[in-house]
Amino acid sequence: MFEVLERGSLKVDLLRFKYKNCLTDIFSSLNFKIEKGEFIGLMGRTGAGKTTTMMLLNGLIPHFLEGDFEGNVIANTMNTQRYRVQTMARFIGLVLQDPETQIFGITVEQDVAFGPSNLAFEKEKIRKVVGKSLKAVGLEGYEKRMTSELSGGEKQRLAIAGVLAMEPEILVLDEPTSELDPAGKEEIYKLLSGLKKKGDVTILISGHDTEEMLEYADRIIVLDNGQKIWEGRPTVLFKNVVLTKKIGIRPPEVAEIGNCLKECGLLDQDSVFTNRNEFLQFTKNNLSSFKTSDNGSGKGHSVSNDSIAIETKDLSFNYQQKKSALNELNIKIHKGEFVALIGKNGAGKTTFSKQLNGLLRPTKGTVFINGNDISQLTTAQLSKEVGYVFQNPDHQIFSATVYEEVEFGLKKMNLSEKIRSTRINSALEFVGLEKFTKRHPFTLGKGERQKLAFATVLVMEPKILIIDEPTTGQDWDGTNKMMRMLDKLHMKGHTILMITHNMILAAEYADRVIVFSNSKVLLDGPPEKVFYESEILKSASITAPDCVILAAELRDTGYKNYPVTINKLQNDLLEQLAWKGNVN
């Protein structure tokens, strides 16, 4: 009747769980088991209960977060209700979402030693594990560095090292890559799979990273609404595009093509592609040569005749004396353009965008907004023309109601009560918060707070909108909703400048892509041009969307188009296959 559990395994048998201050159950029945040495991906949309599941595993629930808890969680053969979290920590290491709050040391070395010294390891042993863990995450030589001076990616690695130093048998990581650029993301996954190969560490990781999960995970568990709704091999999951979309996960780009071919009856479910090679294999087998003619770029919506909204002349900026953060930038952005700013962490994207509303002032050079030199204008004055949406909504919310929060920016504008309330209501309606006017903003969910922050900027009716990484940490649905809002504003004629690490979004929505690298503009042009400069992109550590890579690989079959969205490539392919069908 009792099964024997190995060390390093996890077993969750939950009847129900409800947070104390919540009205409804988060989980009603959750069961899964993880064997020693597995690499498991935990996926699901925002609010599905991924973080809550992870906190169950080392006993944070029910020890730290109170609630109604019924069931058993057995981690590393220990029932979490019998042991304190601190004791469980020795065996099951949990790395949470925000690395900033998981760093305790002033120097890197002190931080990694924090865990083992709490466990009262011997001094010599601590020295050894500190060295070993830093080496494992690739931070050797950083021992004496100040933790406050590390970059985001380094902090993330340090957080992992801090937990590794306690020599856990199970490693659980909650969205460890949400703040990183694609290259950094890849590195974290590589690091983890290296750990898995070396020792017998069991790994459970949550995230929205489709491609990485596909490559590295042995098994995927999908949660939705507190239920385990799917479990199995990642290739099986991602082949089923309809299902992944339904549960709020972005399918891989090639799978979308495969799915489309399946729907046309050209493929069966099992052979839907999940990677590029399968796709190329298929085209090789089924198409000897492409016969479509070059029909140029799809968008071709030229705006260069419109007047200029943003212009920088020889714009240079440096935070410290030595290193320049922006170097002689000459950029012109026309009214009504949708520009995506891309580049790896630290390239200077945020620094550049802050120059445009005066949050930072150029060390050299000038910025013009709608033709006016802004050096004499304050940020507050510019806020009527340039709206800036920050990544973290909690940095602006301070009022007691949603309505007052949105009203704040208007107070200085001498508007009549009536105009004011129309403006507020239309801004709230635009983001979909019209029902919440009387609510206390802090009680809203994270996604709603993000919308509120967006509304507070929209209410000023700026014609130029800058958005810094609007979709970080959001699930696929949230991302799509946000992008649709931006697209709607773009259609209304707003100039939009979006900073993003998501190349698929840049390719799909932007008219123009600017690539930053080392404080300079490396490439600037329509996505159809920029994303096909594979050599230059490589030097900036940017990977183009899959469809671009596929199109490039298809060149030797005679394919001549430059698609940047998967739909475009898919249509070309279908057209071709249909054409072939006709000939046969």
Added chain:
Amino acid sequence: MAIVPIPPEEINIDYQKIFWSSKRIARMAIFIALSSVGAMIKVPSPTGTVALDAAFAFFSAITFGWREGAIVAALGHMLTALTTGFPLSFPIHLYIAVQMSVWVSAFEFVAKKIHLWVGALVAVFLNGPVSSLLVMPIGGVGLTTALIIPLTIAASINIFIAITAYLIISKSKMV
């Protein structure tokens, strides 16, 4: 398979009811860091600039009780002094830190027992005039006269901001 619950006597849950719970320790650490940051924020006032170093301690006291407030007040002051290299020397800062923790506790006590704004008045009186009188043994009458007005203004600003923040934040269910 049916789930066999473990017997209640084997459950080892401490619901963080003790004073030194990890939650409280973490919160105090962050609020102490905040006090230090507040000290670097300079609000212009008629008597020169005022630092917002004490606001967080008053906020902690009214929201989380006098003991937490007193610790945040004392350690927050010491940390601020430490990061600036003890400009008034270690013993004087220690002396001020102890005073601050008493004032903050008194504030919480009066505010809870009598009325929030009465507590504010008492706190301003203690942190302004009384504090400046208490430096007499060290700096004589000279120092006291030099400090009394700026200290009172600084105290009023800090306490006013703390109370406003408390009133807005306590309306949400956050604390």
Added chain:
Amino acid sequence: MLIEYYPSESYVHKLDVRTKALGFLVFTIISFVFLSPVINLLIVLCACVILFTIGTPSTGIKKIIKPLLPIFILMLLITGFTYPASNFISEENQRTLFSLWSIPFTLGGFLYGITLVLRILIMVITSTIVTYTTPIEDILQLLKKIKIPHQFAFIIATGIRFIPTMQKKSEMIQEAQKARGAEIGTGGFIKSIGSYITVLIPLIVDSLRMSDNLAIAMLNRGFGAMKTTTDLNEIKMRGRDYLICFGEVILIAFAFWLRSKNIGVL
């Protein structure tokens, strides 16, 4: 750098933190024992010599002394006018140097004012010596050694660790508010207080969220798992420490002996 610590290999750097703390205490107590400025002046000179041997940049000292100057002058003046002449033992000190609106400015009062100023100067300089030569870990160890609950040391260390984080948060919040039209720290007195409320509330709310995550992270790292924790670099008293501590004790005993012989009064 966050804390005013200057790493160097000077003799004072190598001493144990307890030796330095005792030395600090001895200097401070002596400065309170005597009323005459002569002995305090001697101690100030002594402290200055130590300060220069540890090789601290002189700009640091200037930065600390400069804002204190007006207070020092005020202290001298007011003590000179207000210290009652009857308090002085020697006739000479009861002498009036000059009067202002018939309030006498006594020589003794002036001298006592100097003593007060020197007293503060002694404490300031010796504090500076200790903070410049002692890494924060040693200070935390000292707290542990004098049996202060270990939570305090942890709170202080974590507080220090979070200063840059909170500093950055505060800057980001100010930027976010400016970008939507707030004018922070400008306008009149009342207006600028109001503008800081728009900064402090998000700062506090965000801190509360952060502190929950921090508490969870503490547990994840085994905080409180054991009754004791391992200290990587424990402080150690060496031979020279014992020697200097002995000297310090002799010094303070000598000071009290002098005072009992009525030396150094006014």
